[in-house]
Amino acid sequence: MKRSKAKLAGWVLSGLIVVFMCLVSASGKFVDFPNKQEMFAKMGWTSDVMFYVGIVEVSIAVLFLIPRAAFIAAILLSAYLGGATGAHVRIGEPFFLPIVFGVLVWIALGLRDPRVFRIAFQSEADVSDS
Numbered sequence: 291m292k293r294s295k296a297k298l299a300g301w302v303l304s305g306l307i308v309v310f311m312c313l314v315s316a317s318g319k320f321v322d323f324p325n326k327q328e329m330f331a332k333m334g335w336t337s338d339v340m341f342y343v344g345i346v347e348v349s350i351a352v353l354f355l356i357p358r359a360a361f362i363a364a365i366l367l368s369a370y371l372g373g374a375t376g377a378h379v380r381i382g383e384p385f386f387l388p389i390v391f392g393v394l395v396w397i398a399l400g401l402r403d404p405r406v407f408r409i410a411f412q413s414e415a416d417v418s419d420s
Contacts, residue, residue, distance in 0.1 A: 293404070296401045296404075297401065297402055299401050300397075300398050300399065300400070300401025300402035300403075301398075301402060303394060303397065303398035303401065304354060304355060304360075304398040304399070304402060305355070307351070307354070307391065307394055307395060307398060308351045308352065308354060308355055310391075311347055311348070311351040311391075312347075312348050312351055312352075315347060316344040316347045316348045316351070317344075318344075319340045319341055319343060319344030319347070320341065320344050332381060333377050333381055334377070334380075334381075346370070347370060350363055350366045350367050350370060351363075351367070353366070354367060354395070354399075357402075357403075360399055360402065360403070361399065361403075361406070364395050364396060364399045364406075367391075367392070367395050368392050368395065368396075371388040371389070371391055371392040371395075372388070372392070374388040375388040375389055375392075396410070
């Protein structure tokens with residue numbers, strides 16, 4: 291794949307991830323809907339706490355779109371999604387979606403910035419030479 295096509299694919303994937311996180315995942319933390327209190331209580335959280343979690347989620351997702359902040363945002367998104375995975379595992383719900391999103395975050399960033407893939411796939415010999 292040409293570099294420009296890979297970069298475009300990375301940006302498109304990044305945009306889709308951010309749209310999903312902001313419009314689907316985080317929006318449920320900001321608006322009322324039937325059984326919201328019960329759903330959050332099942333997970334061990336209150337609606338007040340989840341409101342702040344939503345702010346964190348949107349903030350990190352937006353940071354992911356800023357090139358100079360994208361690497362640290364990918365780390366923070368991985369941590370956030372790890373927490374989501376743990377919460378779903380704890381209550382016995384399907385937990386694959388946060389894992390898939392975490393992998394997609396790093397693929398998207400690697401397509402946008404090939405240095406990410408070079409770091410990730412650097413061999414042991416390459417590391418000891420530096």
